[in-house]
Amino acid sequence: MKILVTGGAGFIGANFLNHLVPKHPEHTFVNLDKLTYAANLASLEPVAKADNYRLAVIDLVDFDGVDRAFAEHEPELVIHFAAESHVDRSISGPRAFIKSNIEGTFNLLEACRKHWEPGQGLFHHVSTDEVYGSLGDEGMFVETTRYDPSSPYSASKAASDHLVRAYARTFGLRTRITNCSNNYGPLQFPEKLIPLMVLNALEGKPLPVYGEGLNVRDWLYVIDHCEAIWKVVHEGEDGQTYNIGGNNEVRNIDVVKEICAVVAEQTGKSRGELEGLITYVKDRPGHDLRYAIDATKLRTELHWEPTETFSTGLRKTIRWYLDHPTWVQQVRTGEYRKWIEKNYDNRG
């Protein structure tokens, strides 16, 4: 099968491709990516030369580019990861989120409508639990929870989910949506909580915790997310939504303390000194208090189970950052950005 994976040079997309391209030589995977600041081609080194992998550097906001990619690669399945993904950036500069996440998804849906007959092809939309807004101390998000997004990022993802459902109802496009909780693991850009804290701890820099650190996130190891998507694509039902989460609710301050403990364990640094780097800073505006995913539908209907607990996944993740100093250094110094500018910025 010909599979178009958008955003394959980002954190989850690159983990997805590195995990699945070698396992499935019978499929061809085309990675359509704009290569924003969050993309990193070094992350795709394991598959870059594989016979069943191709890269198409295209901005989803450019419909003609997307149209050409469909004409050239004739995908039968689209797995749509590409998005601006960082909540804080959506607060300081929302426009890119509206463009890429809403208009970009719209262009992709339009290309599917143009190139596929009704009933042909499948569009899998990778979304987030943030569309549901914030929970109080009790309850969990289920697939029917009312949308109530708080940030420009989550509002843009909610809009893209609605567009996907509208194309299914109005034009008969075959679609599926997954809404997943917070991911962590190798290759994550160090603006997100876990890699930021790991790298700052290793470098002896302050560990900035928003507010009082009492907000709760439900953490899932990235490969468990990728496996869930693959399962939904192959065994799920058209028009359905599946929540993905691993029942790993942790308060931010406890995440940061656990990172200090594991970094200390793996490097011999003093845990007490690392915890001394914790600095409480101004809270994020509109900061959602708590996310918790009920993934019963995915577990019971498709028999998906995560393989990592937060404790095992976090140890693997920190080990990965320690074992990949060149990747870390390039990302921290912007070396890879310079490489992209040199190699890609003059392409159409």
Ligand code: NAD
């Ligand atoms: P990321 O920011 O690491 O990567 C996003 C990728 O999309 C980058 O390679 C970027 O270049 C590409 N991209 C952005 N705008 C584009 C455009 N206009 N055209 C083409 N490519 C573009 O993001 P991530 O953390 O890997 O998230 C991937 C997807 O998963 C997103 O849709 C996000 O909403 C969703 N998601 C993320 C998490 C999480 O915890 N990270 C959880 C649930 C859902």
Ligand code: DAU
């Ligand atoms: O829930 C899924 C979402 O998880 C995804 O849709 C988003 O793409 C992804 O970025 C993530 O959003 P969050 O805002 O939850 O992730 P972030 O890593 O930015 O923050 C996690 C928590 O940690 C959040 O409560 C804010 C807090 N935080 C974050 C940073 C960057 C801090 O306390 N300090 C920080 O420096």
